[in-house]
Amino acid sequence: MNSQLPMQRVAITWVNHCGAALVKVVPFSTFDSAVQIGVGFSPVADAFCADGSVDASHSLARPDDDLRLRADPKGLAWLEPSTGWAWAPGQRWQRSGEPYAADQRNFCAxxxxxxxxxxxxxxxxxxxxxxxxxxxxxxxxxxxxxxxxxxxxxxxxxxxxxxxxxxxxxxxxxxxxxxxxxxxxxxxxxxxxxxxxxxxxxxxxxxxxxxxxxxxxxxxxxxxxxxxxxxxxxxxxxxxxxxxxxxxxxxxxxxxxxxxxxxxxxxxxxxxxxxxxxxxxxxxxxxxxxxxxxxxxxxxxxxxxxxxxxxxxxxxxxxxxxxxxxxxxxxxxxxxxxxxxxxxxxxxxxxxxxxxxxxxxxxxxxxxxxxxxxxxxxxxxxxxxxxxxxxxxxxxxxxxxxxxxxxxxxxxxxxxxxxxxxxxxxxxxxxxxxxxxxxx
The missing domain is CATH 3.30.590.10 (Glutamine synthetase/guanido kinase, catalytic domain)
Incomplete structure (x- = not known):
């Protein structure tokens, strides 16, 4: 993807256990940081049900821990060029830098x-x-x-x-x-x-x-x-x-x-x-x-x-x-x-x-x-x-x-x-x- 294109913001998505795409948005000016370091996302998002509720008995329904959602720059693409929106797929990592064992895209990769x-x-x-x-x-x-x-x-x-x-x-x-x-x-x-x-x-x-x-x-x-x-x-x-x-x-x-x-x-x-x-x-x-x-x-x-x-x-x-x-x-x-x-x-x-x-x-x-x-x-x-x-x-x-x-x-x-x-x-x-x- 040509970095000179007039992208202004990037929607970084991942797909949780119930099949819903979840998102964090970053300015395009900080996209490199989103690739290298990522943005925060709680593991509880995989406990979301299809109606957005959280089942209390789910093993991930807890307030602890945090992950880093990193954008994959190879997937960077336009979402809506006329308004400056871009999109990139994301993958979740531990804060220590290790891959998150329950990340769906990581499993596929x-x-x-x-x-x-x-x-x-x-x-x-x-x-x-x-x-x-x-x-x-x-x-x-x-x-x-x-x-x-x-x-x-x-x-x-x-x-x-x-x-x-x-x-x-x-x-x-x-x-x-x-x-x-x-x-x-x-x-x-x-x-x-x-x-x-x-x-x-x-x-x-x-x-x-x-x-x-x-x-x-x-x-x-x-x-x-x-x-x-x-x-x-x-x-x-x-x-x-x-x-x-x-x-x-x-x-x-x-x-x-x-x-x-x-x-x-x-x-x-x-x-x-x-x-x-x-x-x-x-x-x-x-x-x-x-x-x-x-x-x-x-x-x-x-x-x-x-x-x-x-x-x-x-x-x-x-x-x-x-x-x-x-x-x-x-x-x-x-x-x-x-x-x-x-x-x-x-x-x-x-x-x-x-x-x-x-x-x-x-x-x-x-x-x-x-x-x-x-x-x-x-x-x-x-x-x-x-x-x-x-x-x-x-x-x-x-x-x-x-x-x-x-x-x-x-x-x-x-x-x-x-x-x-x-x-x-x-x-x-x-x-x-x-x-x-x-x-x-």
Missing amino acids: QQQQLLHSANITLMAGFELEWLVAGRSEDGSFLPAVLGGPYGADRLIEGLDYATAILNAFDAAGLPWLQFHPEYGSGQFEFSFSHTTAVEAADRLVHAKLLIQRVSNRFGLRCSFSPKPLLGQVGNGGHLHLSLQQADTHWLQGGAGIGGLQPQGEAFIAALLNHLPALLALACPLAVSYLRLAPSSWSAPFQVWGVENREAALRLIPTAADGVSAHLELKVADLAANPYLLLGAVQAVAWQAIQQPAKPLPAAVVGDPALLPDGLAKRLPINLTEASAAFAASELLQKSMGLLLHSSLVDSQKAEIKRCAGLCDEQLVVSSRWWPVVGAI
């Missing part, structure tokens, strides 16, 4: 480095879906842009809004592959190009901030909630992955189904095996599980398939379009902390080459919900089940370390407690305007 030590590169890119709505006094949803599913009519109806969003991405230097109206009412989607795991997570955080800002400028509200409305599709945050070791692409050029190499088969088998535990990271809100309904393209079964949009893991083989083969993790939504999710996926990749799991089962063709009982295992149907699998995961305990893993279990328990006794409609309403934290 450590797993990335571990793979690099074996000459393995995991590349990732997210899909980002959101609804845009008019503001209403009672908080109900009023689609701001009319038009049919994937419809050009919706693009034309919302062309000013779409132009502003795309201009904001381009001005921020945020690379995107594709933009289109999605299936749901007032819903849009971006797809991002593949990059390293840490940068892919950074891009998702940055993009959500830009969408929120542009929506606000139009007097609109945006929702990244997994299920903003009952009876309609939710918002996914599908994760696309590819892996390469030296000159070998794990997901193409092999003799396996869809061109899989042995390493690719081992990776998919390991991901399938760990999916129940990973679900607590991919779908961390109680409302997330209302989205994961059978026969709705949300893929709530523990299966994989080739170009099967009802499989939790969808292999997209390489073809005449020249795009490298990649794997789509379809169950993820945008409440997920992307650093935690990608860190955990990288930990699974590492285990896949160190301790290969059982052989890859057969790919599923068609809707798994229509298969005879027992042929397609359902993934956890609620956060309670997913959290139990996460808590019992030896792989995630070891790769994350005790502080990060146990504090995440505490956060999952807090979310379960927050939503206990709510009917489906109340649950949807309580999370509709995610990621706004708290009833503010």
Whole structure:
């Protein structure tokens, strides 16, 4: 980033256990200090619930200690050039200068480095879906842009809004592959190009901030909630992955189904095996599980398939379009902390080459919900089940370390407690305007 650009202030963000981006702002004139020394942030912020409250039983719900949030200068980018606002991802460190063991971005970076030590590169890119709505006094949803599913009519109806969003991405230097109206009412989607795991997570955080800002400028509200409305599709945050070791692409050029190499088969088998535990990271809100309904393209079964949009893991083989083969993790939504999710996926990749799991089962063709009982295992149907699998995961305990893993279990328990006794409609309403934290 050219330091001569007229940046005036920098928003430094990190993403906490409940998936919310938190921020400290510094003048651009002191940005070097924010990189080298950082700014203060209490560990209690990881005890925040999705509504902004703090669960008193959380292990981090205490007034002690302080951390330093350091900006990563490699991620410095524009937030809003016309007003002098810039953005940078942050990472938390101990005041002693040691990395903070429960920092989510640090976990992702450590797993990335571990793979690099074996000459393995995991590349990732997210899909980002959101609804845009008019503001209403009672908080109900009023689609701001009319038009049919994937419809050009919706693009034309919302062309000013779409132009502003795309201009904001381009001005921020945020690379995107594709933009289109999605299936749901007032819903849009971006797809991002593949990059390293840490940068892919950074891009998702940055993009959500830009969408929120542009929506606000139009007097609109945006929702990244997994299920903003009952009876309609939710918002996914599908994760696309590819892996390469030296000159070998794990997901193409092999003799396996869809061109899989042995390493690719081992990776998919390991991901399938760990999916129940990973679900607590991919779908961390109680409302997330209302989205994961059978026969709705949300893929709530523990299966994989080739170009099967009802499989939790969808292999997209390489073809005449020249795009490298990649794997789509379809169950993820945008409440997920992307650093935690990608860190955990990288930990699974590492285990896949160190301790290969059982052989890859057969790919599923068609809707798994229509298969005879027992042929397609359902993934956890609620956060309670997913959290139990996460808590019992030896792989995630070891790769994350005790502080990060146990504090995440505490956060999952807090979310379960927050939503206990709510009917489906109340649950949807309580999370509709995610990621706004708290009833503010």
